[in-house]
Amino acid sequence: MGTVALPWPSRPFARLSARPERDRLASVADPDEELVRRVGQGDPAAIQAMVARKLPRMLALAQRMLGDPAEAEDVAQEALLRAWKQAPRWTPGKAKFDTWLHRVALNLCYDRLRRRREVPTEISPDRPDEGPAPDRGIMTAQLGAQVDRALVALPQRQREAIVLCHYQELTNIEAAGLMSVSIEALESLLSRGRRTLRQTLAHLAPGAEPAVEGARR
Amino acid sequence: MTREGMDETRIGELAAAYGGDVRRWPESVRDAARAWIETHPLEAGRALFDARQTDAALFASPNPAVSMDLRDRVLASALAANLKARAGWPSLRKLLWIGGASWAAAACAGVVYGANLGGHLAAQSQADAVLDQAMLSFDETEVLG
Numbered sequence: 001m002g003t004v005a006l007p008w009p010s011r012p013f014a015r016l017s018a019r020p021e022r023d024r025l026a027s028v029a030d031p032d033e034e035l036v037r038r039v040g041q042g043d044p045a046a047i048q049a050m051v052a053r054k055l056p057r058m059l060a061l062a063q064r065m066l067g068d069p070a071e072a073e074d075v076a077q078e079a080l081l082r083a084w085k086q087a088p089r090w091t092p093g094k095a096k097f098d099t100w101l102h103r104v105a106l107n108l109c110y111d112r113l114r115r116r117r118e119v120p121t122e123i124s125p126d127r128p129d130e131g132p133a134p135d136r137g138i139m140t141a142q143l144g145a146q147v148d149r150a151l152v153a154l155p156q157r158q159r160e161a162i163v164l165c166h167y168q169e170l171t172n173i174e175a176a177g178l179m180s181v182s183i184e185a186l187e188s189l190l191s192r193g194r195r196t197l198r199q200t201l202a203h204l205a206p207g208a209e210p211a212v213e214g215a216r217r
Numbered sequence: 218m219t220r221e222g223m224d225e226t227r228i229g230e231l232a233a234a235y236g237g238d239v240r241r242w243p244e245s246v247r248d249a250a251r252a253w254i255e256t257h258p259l260e261a262g263r264a265l266f267d268a269r270q271t272d273a274a275l276f277a278s279p280n281p282a283v284s285m286d287l288r289d290r291v292l293a294s295a296l297a298a299n300l301k302a303r304a305g306w307p308s309l310r311k312l313l314w315i316g317g318a319s320w321a322a323a324a325c326a327g328v329v330y331g332a333n334l335g336g337h338l339a340a341q342s343q344a345d346a347v348l349d350q351a352m353l354s355f356d357e358t359e360v361l362g
Contacts, residue, residue: 040300046309051291055288056283059281059287060281067357084298120358141279144279147275147278166241167278171243171244190233191232194234194236194271197234197274198274201271
């Protein structure tokens with residue numbers, strides 16, 4: 001079997017390229033196949049369509065993995081750059097292009113998360129609090145910000161599982177394959193992550209006592 | 218356990234992992250789960266309640282918007298990666314391949330034709346040699362008596 005081009009085989013996450021899960025993805029119909037072929041031929045309309053289709057997905061993935069908008073933009077841009085380089089030599093049928101692109105973006109996120117651990121920073125990636133306001137739009141934004149903070153506070157693997165399954169809407173097989181874990185392990189990570197989120201965000205549930213923002217800090 | 222191993226515990230496990238919307242569950246369990254939920258609405262409601270609340274919270278997180286600046290940078294990176302339109306013209310590699318294949322086909326045809334021609338000439342030469350030999354033998358007999 002040929003390789004599903006991993007950008008840097010010598011890195012720790014390169015072991016993902018040798019997973020048996022990849023075989024299960026083989027011969028799966030790829031909705032991006034025709035688009036990738038046209039991108040590889042330099043078709044401008046296909047390039048624009050690929051940007052419209054994949055850039056929001058990669059940005060959302062990186063934003064939720066890293067919790068930092070600027071870093072997320074860098075990761076999304078780099079992932080698409082690698083897609084441009086890969087498209088002309090993409091071999092259909094070995095893996096879904098979207099799954100490959102997720103793997104590239106995840107590896108870029110792992111790199112940045114690892115660097116953060118090596119060089120601790122005092123800057124919090126949290127979004128700033130907008131403060132109390134009666135406006136419904138602002139309240140929705142506040143709610144979203146609280147969820148994002150709770151998500152970023154999860155252990156990395158739990159966050160990754162939730163991001164891939166819930167937000168990126170990958171199948172459990174695809175997500176488990178990307179994370180190099182069994183389906184059972186993925187379900188365990190999902191359950192623990194969602195339980196922690198539910199506890200953290202319990203004050204948002206209908207009928208719950210309103211939380212005093214900042215009390216958790 | 219009932220059909221396909223579904224019961225309140227398994228439904229609860231699936232909901233805890235994948236959320237309260239069966240459409241987001243693994244395809245392999247969806248039909249069995251739906252059937253169980255339809256026949257056990259009270260137990261299902263209990264098993265799915267927490268998961269649906271967590272789903273609602275997760276959906277409150279908005280997807281980040283792609284800025285025009287980022288979009289332009291990504292499109293520019295496609296140009297930088299040398300992905301340019303080549304519509305209507307085969308690539309250089311393709312042209313080289315076609316040229317090489319044509320040359321190889323011509324060479325093969327030449328070899329086959331040459332082999333056939335050689336065989337034909339050899340056979341002709343052999344026949345001539347036999348005839349010469351026969352003539353020579355006849356002459357010798359006649360001369361020598």
